[in-house]
Amino acid sequence: MCSFGLKAALLGGVFGLAALPAAAQQTKVTSQGITPTEIVLGTHQDLSGPIKSWGVPVTNGMKLAVEEINAAGGINGRKLKLIVEDVGYDPKRAVLASQKLVEKDKIFAMVGPLGSPTVLAAQDILLEAGVPQLFPVTSAEFTYKMDPKNPQERLKFNNVPPYTDSVRAGARHLIQEKGLKKPCVLYQDDEFGKNVLDGFTQALADTKLTAAATTSYKRGASDFSSQVAKLKSDGCDFVVLGTVVRETVGVMAEGKKLGFSPVYFGSTATNVVEVPALGKELTEGFYAVGGMEIPYRDTAKGKAKEWAETYFKTYNMEPNTQSALGYNDIMTFAHYAKLAGKDLTGQKFLAAMESGDVFQDMFGSPPVKFSPTQHLSATVFLLQQIKDGRWVVLKRDLTN
Template sequence: MLLATPAFAQTKTTNQGITATEIVVGTHQDLSGPLKTAGVPIANGLKLAAEEINASGGIHGRKIRLVIEDSGYDPKRALLATQKMIERDKIFSLIGALGSPTVMAGQDILLDAGITQLFPGTAAEFTYKFDPAKPQERLKFNNLLPYVESTRAAMKYMVETFKPQKSCIMYQDDEYGKNVLEGFEKQLAAMNLKPATITSYKRGAADFSSQISKMKADGCDLVMLGTVIRETVGAMIEVKKNGWDNAKFLASAAANFPDVHVLGKDAVEGLYAAAAFEVPYEDTAKGRVKDWITAYKKAFGSDANTQAVIGYNAMMTFAHYAKLAGKDLTGQKLLDALESGDVYQDIFGSAPTKFSKTNHLASTVTQVQKIENGRWVVVKGGLVF
């Protein structure tokens, strides 16, 4: 009777997408919508890693075939793309898919098909937290810095360092933004503080004048931004327009990308953000990271950035655990390898990746970075909530 209960049920895994010569994997990215500045380099990073793996002999002799679909950062398109990759392309794993609402849209059908959802381009809790009573949820893993824990670690640092009197937040009203809100509220409560202003905006909004005006009028002196790239820039431009220069602004890890200072220029100088690893810049990179930046630029004609790192790491992490699973690769053997506790270390100095049967999140180690002279620099590292 115990073996028949959900908590002890076997996770169904698929073996589709594996032949004697290849492993078919898929991803959906925003290649044409509001997050295309993130989706394109993530896709490029995935491609570069797959080509590197294939050039070195593949995974036990099997080459990776990567299927890329454009979601346009639209949940409906992401769902259709996921269905297509499951049913027509017969993917073995979904790797590095971008966006909280878009990943969530296709997650259930993916897991029901027994396909692993690996290392998406969102750190929302639903991508790694799982209910032991729902065995299919074991198929999701994440190696990005989680929004709740990283927000808590960064907020703790900012409050202890600057001792604000009124901490406020503006967040995107979706699963991602609510994760940032949760971290913000929980950390203030843990420090016996209360938020002064909580305001939100709808995904895709471009006008933040009312939110910024309200927080300034309320006297906020520390503002948490649960925003993504374009929205972070838009909010900070509005801050500049308002002449609001007596507050500190902290963005979530979803804004820790070079696009922010490239697009925002002077408006984002002094902005803080939670971060997982140092942003790679060509003139300061060394060793393997320098070689990687050179290879990326040669392949795609553009500079590598943080999103490219995320895509590259997602594919390299998959390859590590797929190799660990052995020559006779199956869905179950990949799952066992992922949950084995074996450690993967990337070339970028990120915290080591390690999963277990009860923890499908790689790490919560957080940095706080700040934009100084047009680039992200590390202010404080090794923060652990």
């Protein structure tokens, strides 16, 4: 960006701050973790627990971005240092890890932390310390909705499709398109699952239907026989799944055992290559919503193709949605940190984030843009379906 454009963007952020209520102007934002040569970032991931199929590639993508940025000279002369904590998808461990990252490691920002229950448990630690929470790998509403009475909530930003809004849009579309009459939901009994449930409930209100069955399971469960038996006995023709990877496959495997074959539909948490890889023919025809097209290495083009090949060469793993999200999280941070200028401070970074300046990734995702009153950038969703073992985009403009 030219110097004039940079100044205009930053002034826009400052003017935006001036227009906010007095309480919002009192937001405390740290400048710890910034030295003349370095910016320290933190993240907590699941590298060993039930959703490590998310945590490992997200972390790999983040590391790849850090290496790329540092090899090019860093951000306005500062190299990035990323500290990763494995919390195993355990909220208590996420709290302890966040305390360590804030108090001992002195991170400037938490970038891309994974999981609704873990992010929720640790979020207040960050906000109270003035540490921005950027782009959590969860679509829960608490990661971007702001309470006007709590100025510290201005430190929350997210760029992934909300579970509630995207499930609502996708479920409504399928119900209407297929003429489905007996919708049901099976969801994980935590913050993530309840967001999916809310989207399902809103879709039913939109279509003037009532739920034929509503059932849940405890996080970490592997036996879904009673839940699937209930869905079948209640005659469900459409099942919305508030599940992650192995739970999704487990439910569909149990359904096959019972001869139960409704239309299955999942949230963004299921729109990953691991679902068809693990479930194989069980998952053929499964629908889900997502925020980006899957970056398959043999079909990606341009810079996305180069990135996919580099990722595979570096980690001996196929690139996927999770790795692209992790990469994008760091690149998005870098965009706004660069915009904030060489004299980087917490307040200047916050102004840059809220300036309305646009970040566009290489994967064809909707553009990222924030303002003083809008800290969610993802409001357009993709409807996808598994065909011949791969996710195929059916509709690119799902909205509420």
